[in-house]
Amino acid sequence: MRIYQMQCAEAVYRAAEGDTFAGIAEKFGTLAENVAECNGGVEPLDGDLVFIPNLDYTLYTAQPLDTVGGIMNKFGVGPQDILPAGLDSVYVGQRLLVKTGGLFAIDN
Secondary structure (H helix, E strand, O other): OOEEOOOEEEEEEOOOOOOOOHHHHHHOOHHHHHHHHOOOOOOOOOOOOEEEOOOEEEEOOOOOOOHHHHHHHHHHHHHHHEEOOOOOOOOOOOOOEEEEEOOOOOOO
């Protein structure tokens, strides 16, 4: 079992067989690159403790009637805080990352 102790950790997750940084990041609503950086860049093995970085982004799935402006209002952010950048519109089911400055929100 590998354990990486990084100051960036806000939460800890025990990896299961087949887990990847991308899959773990999706579970926590953060970016795979941030999880990788927080864990030495080595994909986890079954049983490894994976450190989850500060949750600066929330994974949000666009709902019927959502607009870019409505999503900005919902989270209190500007257009620069929504990824992918430069959106004019969103479609139902589109997955977005919304910068929330460490506030973790669950999309329902």
